[in-house]
Amino acid sequence: MAFGRRSSVGTIKRKGVIPLSTHSNPQSSSTEKTNIPAWFRRYSESVHSNPYPFYSYLLEHEPVRYVEESGFWVISRYEDVNRLLKDPVFVREHRNAMPELYAEPPQQVVNEWKPVNDLLDNWMLFRDAPVHTRLRGLVSPAFTPRAMERLRLNIRSVAEHLAEQMAEGKEADLISAFAFPLPVIVIAEMLGVPPEDRELFKGWSHTFARILEGGEQTPDFAGQAIGAAEEITVYFRELIAQRKKAPKEDMISDLLHPKEQADALTEQELIATCVLLLVAGHETTVNLISNTMLALLDHPEQHARLLSQPSLTASAVEEGLRYEGPVQQTSRLASADYTIxxxxxxxxxxxxxxxxxxxxxxxxxxxxxxFLIDRTPNRHIAFATGAHFCLGAPLARMEGEIALSVLMTRFPEMRFLDSKPNWRPNMLFRGLGTMQVQL
Structure with missing residues (x-):
């Protein structure tokens, strides 16, 4: 698998499309309207801060669009997206799309990106069956709804502790004070990472989020990405060595000793899986919590309704996932000609x-x-669908529900203070870099 993950988000203003959010930015130039390939080339604050008018344009005018300049298709309509993600014709690996190109064993090419590709090539996210099936099967027992319920009390305790710390001041950055540390603490405890090492995760995770975005990478970022891959590989290799000598009640120890030894992960697979769980286990949940809170604060009538009807908390999380999804796109390769x-x-x-x-x-x-917190039905596909449906969906949902419950109960008068949302410059993950609030 070559380095680079394709991504695509954008913003277009068309007549009749007016986002309801008071923090949206629907303005865009006539050049931007006609230059669709530019939307998928690189991040631009002016065009990506509010991608929804552009999405509306695609849905109405070009739901299936070939971007010839970059050589890929863009699929936006719900029915088509749902169909495509479930169809085995669409795969993740080049070797399964074009097997004739892999008739001979590929030469091992040593290049500067090797530390990065050694991790990504072993992520179940980018593998097809049977490798994907095997890797997912080994990890999935830790993410069943029953397993998640055993974590509920501990997650709520962490959330309440973070809220208590926030309450010591009149204002706070919701990201650094709450939305980031909550899922980091949870996934770190699941993996068995010592508390003093959790802060290391932030830089590593943000770097991998940008790697996943793909597209143009500067020489400076190349060095940062390679360094992060090397550092995190060394970190987990040492942690795995410790668990081999002295197993504990954590996921790494469980993965080192599967019930069927024939299915055991190699050391590189285990390291890569730990990195994937780190990135996927907190990067998206940070966005889920903060994006949903922003939507609530941006819609006072929905905020007031949730305060009066806390039974709608789970439904509000689902609407947050639909309305301002933490992941905006994914990609596939066609393994056969396909008409859509x-x-x-x-x-x-x-x-x-x-x-x-x-x-x-x-x-x-x-x-x-x-943004309607009681939307029914709400069959969103924020977690994708098909074989690669998000493994951590039960955990993300539970963390989001607990986070909203604690924040709404503890800070019913919370207000958004920033003049506009500080969206992080990433086209794949949609999330805030900071979120200053009055408590």
Missing amino acids: GGQTIKRGQFVTVMLGAANRDPAQFADPDR
Whole structure:
């Protein structure tokens, strides 16, 4: 698997599309309207701070679009996205899309990106069956709803402790004070990472989030990415060595001793799986918590309703996932010619699947640009679907529900203080860098 993950988000203003959020930025130039390839080339604050008018444009005018300049397809309609993600024709690995190119064993190419690719190539996220099935099967017992329920009291205790610390002041950055440390503490405890090492995760995770985005990378970032891959590999190799000598009640120890020894992870697979769980286990949940809180504060009537009806908390989390999803897109490769939306995707071509657009499709959701905490039904695909449906969905949902419950109970008068949302410059993950609030 080559380095680089394709991503795509953008913003376009079209007549009749007016986002309801008071913090949206619907303005964009006529050049931006017609230069669709530019939306998928690089991050731009002016165009990506509010991608939803652009999504609306795609849904109405170009739900299946080939971006010839970059050589990939963009699929945005809910029905098409749902169909594509479930169809085994669409795969993650080049070797499964174009097997004839791998008739001979590939030469081992040693290059500067090797530390990064050694990790990504062993992520179940980028593998197909049977490797994906095996890796997922080994990790999935830790993420069943029953296993998650055993964590509920501890997660709530952590959330209440963080809220208590926040309450010592009149203002706080919700990201650094609450939304980041909560999922980090949870996934670190699950993996068996010592408390004093949790802060290391922040820089590593943000770096890998940018790696996953793909696209243009500066020489400076290349050094940062390679350094992060080397550092995190050494870190988990040492932690794994400790667990081999002295197992504990944590996920690393469990993965070192599977019930069926034939399925045991190699050391590199185990290191890569730990890194994946670190990134996926907290990067998206930080965004889920803060994005949903921002939507609530941005919609006072919904905020007031949740205060009066806390039984809607789980539903509010689902609406937050739909309305301002932590992950905006994913990608696949066609392993055969495939006709969709009246157009044919050729075998071997990349497809960018717009989760964020699908979750605003008016054919699936009534009033899709409205944030409604009691939306029913709400069959969003923020966690994707098909074989690669998010393994950590039960944990993310529970963390989001507990986080909202604690924050709403402890800080019912919370207000958003920033003049506009500070979206992090990433086209794949949609999340805030900071979120200053008055308590």
